[in-house]
Amino acid sequence: MNPAFEKFFGFKKEEVLEKPTFETPIMTEETKKIISEKRELYDVEDVVMYEVPLMRRSGDVAQILITQTCIYNEEGEVTNWVVEFKDITELRRAQKYTQTLIKKIPIVMSLMDEMDPRCQ
Numbered sequence: 001m002n003p004a005f006e007k008f009f010g011f012k013k014e015e016v017l018e019k020p021t022f023e024t025p026i027m028t029e030e031t032k033k034i035i036s037e038k039r040e041l042y043d044v045e046d047v048v049m050y051e052v053p054l055m056r057r058s059g060d061v062a063q064i065l066i067t068q069t070c071i072y073n074e075e076g077e078v079t080n081w082v083v084e085f086k087d088i089t090e091l092r093r094a095q096k097y098t099q100t101l102i103k104k105i106p107i108v109m110s111l112m113d114e115m116d117p118r119c120q
Helices: 002-008 011-018 029-043 087-102
Strands: 047-055 063-074 078-087
Touching: 002 011, 002 078, 029 047, 063 087
Parallel strands: none
Antiparallel strands: 047 063, 063 078
């Protein structure tokens, strides 16, 4: 936990580090489900990426892209993970907005046969 984490989420590192992952204040029920589903990948992949909603102290939910990279000891065993959080909240909002616009704009398509004299 670094100062950027504390500033973004609004929690001091002591509020997060001293608790089991699923009991930290940034976890939502959806996040717990997603992480549980992704845990099987930890034993097969060196880098695991997934998107989760995480709770800020303000109550706002941020969409976060998590990249977890495993750290090995000399025996080749995973001893730790480096976890990177990237806020993609605005990206997801923009995508949702664009998708909504596309669904609401009537699109007229016309297919014309090459043999149709109107195409020549």
